Amino acid sequence: MKSNDQELQKVLADLHINGDRAQTIRQEIQAGDKLLANQPQVPLPPGLLERVEERLQGHRRPGAWQRWLRPVAAVIIVGFLLAGIGQLVKQQNPSNPGAEPLLIAAAIPEMADLIDDEFDLWNTAQSIENDFDQSSVDLAFEILMLLDETDSQMDDIMGKEPRHENVVMHIERFVSIDTV
Amino acid sequence: MSRDELAEQIRLCQEGHSEAFSWLLEEYGPRLYRYFLRVSGSEADAEDLLQNLFVKLLEKIQGYSHQAKFEHWLFRVAANLTRDRARRQSLRKTLSLHSTDDRQQSLADTLASGEMEPVDHLQQAEQIDALQKALAQLPEVDREIILLRHYGQWTFKEIAEHYEMPVGTALAKVHRGLKRLQRIMTKDEK
Numbered sequence: 001m002k003s004n005d006q007e008l009q010k011v012l013a014d015l016h017i018n019g020d021r022a023q024t025i026r027q028e029i030q031a032g033d034k035l036l037a038n039q040p041q042v043p044l045p046p047g048l049l050e051r052v053e054e055r056l057q058g059h060r061r062p063g064a065w066q067r068w069l070r071p072v073a074a075v076i077i078v079g080f081l082l083a084g085i086g087q088l089v090k091q092q093n094p095s096n097p098g099a100e101p102l103l104i105a106a107a108i109p110e111m112a113d114l115i116d117d118e119f120d121l122w123n124t125a126q127s128i129e130n131d132f133d134q135s136s137v138d139l140a141f142e143i144l145m146l147l148d149e150t151d152s153q154m155d156d157i158m159g160k161e162p163r164h165e166n167v168v169m170h171i172e173r174f175v176s177i178d179t180v
Numbered sequence: 181m182s183r184d185e186l187a188e189q190i191r192l193c194q195e196g197h198s199e200a201f202s203w204l205l206e207e208y209g210p211r212l213y214r215y216f217l218r219v220s221g222s223e224a225d226a227e228d229l230l231q232n233l234f235v236k237l238l239e240k241i242q243g244y245s246h247q248a249k250f251e252h253w254l255f256r257v258a259a260n261l262t263r264d265r266a267r268r269q270s271l272r273k274t275l276s277l278h279s280t281d282d283r284q285q286s287l288a289d290t291l292a293s294g295e296m297e298p299v300d301h302l303q304q305a306e307q308i309d310a311l312q313k314a315l316a317q318l319p320e321v322d323r324e325i326i327l328l329r330h331y332g333q334w335t336f337k338e339i340a341e342h343y344e345m346p347v348g349t350a351l352a353k354v355h356r357g358l359k360r361l362q363r364i365m366t367k368d369e370k
Binding site: 025029 | 198201202205206209210213214217218223227230234235238304308311326330333335336337347348351354358359361362365
């Protein structure tokens with residue numbers, strides 16, 4: 001309480017409250033503090049701390065070794081995944097390893113957008129189906145190329161009967177393989 | 181409790197030692213519970229808030245950097261919890277509806293345990309009740325500020341920072357609130 005009073009005096013001085021006014025405020029605050037301090041303590045309900053302790057048991061933070069084990073495990077898993085993808089890409093296209101997964105991932109939303117724009121990609125899907133044995137990376141490039149071609153013929157294509165569901169299904173069957 | 185002991189226990193908490201959390205609970209639990217009870221006016225809410233606070237502490241203690249006084253930091257978490265809760269429910273309503281009933285239930289429990297003379301306990305219960313009723317008549321923020329100062333040992337500067345108000349306003353609120361509290365309690369005595 002002594003430190004409280006010291007702070008109170010400082011605050012009053014900083015606010016340029018001096019003399020009787022400062023003294024009155026100080027006394028009234030001290031009286032209020034005393035009133036609170038003299039109140040009987042509220043009894044704790046029986047078993048309160050035990051109940052809190054019990055609830056804490058269910059939320060305990062992991063121990064120190066668990067805390068560093070988790071990120072290490074995450075790094076190892078991600079490392080294996082990346083190595084696996086890299087290996088796959090290398091097998092499929094040794095001239096430019098590493099770049100394709102990103103292109104494939106980028107191609108999917110782009111393709112979806114184009115399909116939404118009412119492009120008829122039935123022919124594209126057909127060609128994919130015919131080249132079932134081709135690697136998914138090459139197929140993704142092929143799809144992109146065909147999309148570029150059809151882009152310029154949009155006006156002609158728009159009038160044709162769309163078969164979007166089939167197109168989506170075919171594209172997903174191929175491209176999703178390499179996108180993890 | 182020395183400052184070094186507290187720092188050591190906090191360090192152990194940050195490393196995930198459950199005994200250190202138990203230590204903090206023993207050390208601060210009763211004071212925090214009383215703060216929550218006085219702010220909310222409900223035993224059930226106070227217990228719930230205390231539990232939530234310690235669960236939050238498990239998550240937040242990593243972020244405690246020893247720059248702020250631990251007690252102030254702890255009560256700041258407590259104040260935010262009560263604030264969040266008050267936003268969700270009408271605190272004023274809760275105070276008026278539950279304050280008396282809940283505590284009488286608790287005192288009845290203690291009386292039944294035979295730890296105190298019934299006459300003493302009745303007197304104590306009346307005093308506790310009177311303060312609770314007086315606190316309930318204060319504006320919500322004024323009540324919080326007075327209780328944070330009392331239970332959390334907050335300074336005017338800390339109050340001003342937390343509530344984003346000038347120090348002069350914090351001083352005025354404490355002054356006005358305490359005066360009003362005294363007036364209400366003196367009037368009730370008569």
